[in-house]
Amino acid sequence: MNAAPLPAMPDVAIVGAGLCGLVLARALRARGQTVVLVDARDRLGGRAHGVDAGDAGPPLDAGPTWFWPETEPRIAALLDELGLASHAQHDPGDALWLTDPNREPQRRDEPGGVHQSARRIAGGVRALVDALAAGLPAQALKLQHVLRAVHDQPGSVELLLEHAGRTQRLRARRVVLALPPRLLHEAVVFSPALPALLSDALAEVPTWMAAQAKAVVVYGRAFWREAGHSGQAFVRHAQAVLGEVFDACDADAARAALGGFCALPPALRAQFARGMPMLIDSQLAQLYGPQAQHGALHWFDWADDPWACSAADREGPMQPPQADPLLRRAHWQGRLHFGGSETAAHGAGHMEGALDAAARVLRALVPQPASAPQQPAGAPRYETAVAALREAAPRHYQRHLTRLLAAQDTDQLTQRALLATVEQVYSAALDLAGELQPSCTGAAAAVGGRHALTPALLAPFEGWNQALLQAALAFNAGSCALSNFPQEHRPDAALLRAITLDLAAAWREFALALNDRLMAAEQAS
Numbered sequence: 001m002n003a004a005p006l007p008a009m010p011d012v013a014i015v016g017a018g019l020c021g022l023v024l025a026r027a028l029r030a031r032g033q034t035v036v037l038v039d040a041r042d043r044l045g046g047r048a049h050g051v052d053a054g055d056a057g058p059p060l061d062a063g064p065t066w067f068w069p070e071t072e073p074r075i076a077a078l079l080d081e082l083g084l085a086s087h088a089q090h091d092p093g094d095a096l097w098l099t100d101p102n103r104e105p106q107r108r109d110e111p112g113g114v115h116q117s118a119r120r121i122a123g124g125v126r127a128l129v130d131a132l133a134a135g136l137p138a139q140a141l142k143l144q145h146v147l148r149a150v151h152d153q154p155g156s157v158e159l160l161l162e163h164a165g166r167t168q169r170l171r172a173r174r175v176v177l178a179l180p181p182r183l184l185h186e187a188v189v190f191s192p193a194l195p196a197l198l199s200d201a202l203a204e205v206p207t208w209m210a211a212q213a214k215a216v217v218v219y220g221r222a223f224w225r226e227a228g229h230s231g232q233a234f235v236r237h238a239q240a241v242l243g244e245v246f247d248a249c250d251a252d253a254a255r256a257a258l259g260g261f262c263a264l265p266p267a268l269r270a271q272f273a274r275g276m277p278m279l280i281d282s283q284l285a286q287l288y289g290p291q292a293q294h295g296a297l298h299w300f301d302w303a304d305d306p307w308a309c310s311a312a313d314r315e316g317p318m319q320p321p322q323a324d325p326l327l328r329r330a331h332w333q334g335r336l337h338f339g340g341s342e343t344a345a346h347g348a349g350h351m352e353g354a355l356d357a358a359a360r361v362l363r364a365l366v367p368q369p370a371s372a373p374q375q376p377a378g379a380p381r382y383e384t385a386v387a388a389l390r391e392a393a394p395r396h397y398q399r400h401l402t403r404l405l406a407a408q409d410t411d412q413l414t415q416r417a418l419l420a421t422v423e424q425v426y427s428a429a430l431d432l433a434g435e436l437q438p439s440c441t442g443a444a445a446a447v448g449g450r451h452a453l454t455p456a457l458l459a460p461f462e463g464w465n466q467a468l469l470q471a472a473l474a475f476n477a478g479s480c481a482l483s484n485f486p487q488e489h490r491p492d493a494a495l496l497r498a499i500t501l502d503l504a505a506a507w508r509e510f511a512l513a514l515n516d517r518l519m520a521a522e523q524a525s
Helices: 019-030 073-082 125-133 181-187 196-204 266-271 276-288 311-315 351-365 378-406 413-436 454-461 464-477 493-524
Strands: 012-015 035-038 086-088 094-098 106-109 119-121 146-153 156-163 166-172 174-177 189-191 213-219 233-235 242-247 256-262 296-301 336-338
Touching: 012 019, 012 156, 012 166, 019 035, 019 125, 019 351, 035 166, 073 125, 073 351, 094 276, 119 125, 146 174, 156 174, 174 351, 181 196, 181 311, 213 276, 233 276, 242 276, 256 276, 276 296, 336 351, 351 413, 351 493, 378 413, 378 454, 378 464, 413 464, 413 493, 454 493, 464 493
Parallel strands: 012 035, 012 174, 094 233, 146 189, 174 336
Antiparallel strands: 086 119, 094 106, 146 156, 156 166, 213 256, 213 296, 233 242, 242 256
């Protein structure tokens, strides 16, 4: 897989074999493109990683675990396409709260459950990685090749890769960098240097979960369920080791496990490394009794992975990624693209975000030719589909809002839930525009860089931002869950202005992306 010489001038070189890179490589090959997929690790999947538990069960998810089908439709559709099953996260609607290390935990009801209809992939996320990799030939994969530099060349891009202590050069017609943006900023040299705004955009995007550590403890049986507990707990005191605990059993609880996210920052984890198993045992026992001690602990610290965690991620607070739209544009005359979950407009940091980024880059690399003229059903079908998206949007907003509340992620609730909603809808609308492909040929197809059909495809969204904002505010006003958040329950003029500006920025990016797609289809026809 790695010893063979690098191929000469593939159509596309993808650096980063996480979900975005794997899905993109698979889709490009299906469209007749020659592809090389490069990764610094000795395995595929990136942060979509499963750790062998040493028993007969499936690998334990070290990285992403959950997806939400209603608000993350791409990952749900991909699992269906690959024939992979999923199962609901065990979530009966209660959680333990431990706010004082010297007192017993309190049990609280969590209406709708903590995980809000989350699902998990049967067999773990590695089953998805294996299914995606199965369709890629060995000669298309180059593992243990570290990207050091990217050089723009006439008609191509050259990559300098380090493998087994030697530097290798790979030239490709186009390159996709599906790596965490901060790692690119810190470790990769670009020639010519990237513009300052683009370089800053790479540096400013946090890598989701990069500085986190995850524990999964395997037991002989799910004793917490037998005692009537969900397995979900929040630990909110200064001495917390695991800040959040969840039931990590498989679908039928044949293998019982509790998972947890470490509350300690990377520097403290290093100091307490030797005592970490004992500390985790002690905290789980405080939550669930002595039976929670002496399980088989499996620990994965992403801060120790140099291909996931940058210095900026390790030193700063964990924040949800929100990439500058510059990272979603093509550069170097269309030869350089940025991918990976952190660059996504919708679902950034999640598996959904990786697929959203892959779909965006695919549209740019292999635009679908314009359809034959005169498809009278195209525009009405699009308008009907957009109307359905608009109708469903308030429900999606409520889902996004509820998930943020359930995860105790209560900063800028309305603003973030609305932005997630419009990004989800715009992502779906871009797919619709490509599927329907109304006629876009003829002399009047484009004037001054704007495609003639762009206004018609944007028209069904007229007034939608304001309508969605009003629907969200009406929901907030009657929401008991938001009664403790006055700023969200009754936002002031400053917050409303900030939300309006965010929605307008998302609209502008969607309009540009839609026009770019139509223009690319026109050029390809």
